[in-house]
Amino acid sequence: MNVLIADDHDLVRDTLAVFLGAENEINVETVEDLDQACKLIEERGSFDLVLLDYTMPGMNGLDGLHKAIALNDGNPVAIMSGTASRVVAQEALDAGAVGFLPKTLPAKSLVNAVRFMAAGETYVPVKFMTTEEEEEVNPIAEKLSSREMQVLGGLCQGLANKEIARELDLQEVTIKLHVKTLCNKLEAKNRTHAAMIAKEAGLF
Incomplete structure (x- = not known):
């Protein structure tokens, strides 16, 4: 079974690869963003299963999901996230994702989920979809739109507005506006302070 993991956070990507790679029948490839995933x-x-991080560079919400599905020749593509709500999870499923994996999923459950989805079945944790939203969503993430979360992710990587704009395929002036808005929402003094708040909250 060939699995592709696309996630811009080294620790998450490497941890998932170790969990899955420990299974003899699972071969894992990893990349850092959507463009690299599409190129690979x-x-x-096509891969037997593609796992895409919802907020990594290039995703642009669920646009990245549609691109990956189109490229993967009918084989399953799933979304994973540490911050997305169950509403986003449902939207992903409705858009053709074969599953949704919260990054808090235990290792054993992750491996079982991968096997399940690679077999063409839909997987999403029942508890995640039935627990009250307030218990699942990070308080910081709840304040921000999905686009603001993507911009905040760029700030946490130390990227300049121009670099974030390039990754998200937006104008630099648009990024400046998003930075200003998210700083106001987070009551952050500046972009560095906003990144600190996000990291302290465990978002990135």
């Missing part, structure tokens, strides 16, 4: 699929052919 085009070069290597």
Whole structure:
């Protein structure tokens, strides 16, 4: 079974790869963003399962999901996230994702979920979809739109507005506006302070 993991956070990506790679029948490839994922699929052919981080560079909400599904030749594509709400999870499923994996999922459950989805079945944790929203969503994430979360992720990586704009395919002036808005929402003094708040809250 060939699995592709696309996530811009090294620790998350490497941890998932170790969990899955420990299973003899699972071969894992990892990349850092959507563009790399799409390029690898085009070069290597479709994977048995593709796992996409919802907030990594290039995703642009669920647009990235649609791109990956189109490239993966009918094989399953799933979304994973540490911050997305069950509403986003449902939207992803409705858009064609074969599953949604919270990053808090235990290792054993993760491996079982991967096998399940690679077999063409839909997987999403029942507890995640039935627990009250307030208990699942990070308080910081709840204040921000999905686009503001993407911009905040860029700030946490130390990227300049121009670099974030390039990754999200937006104008630099738009990024400046998002930075100002999210700083106001987080009551942050500046972009560095906003990144600190996000990291202290465990968002990135």
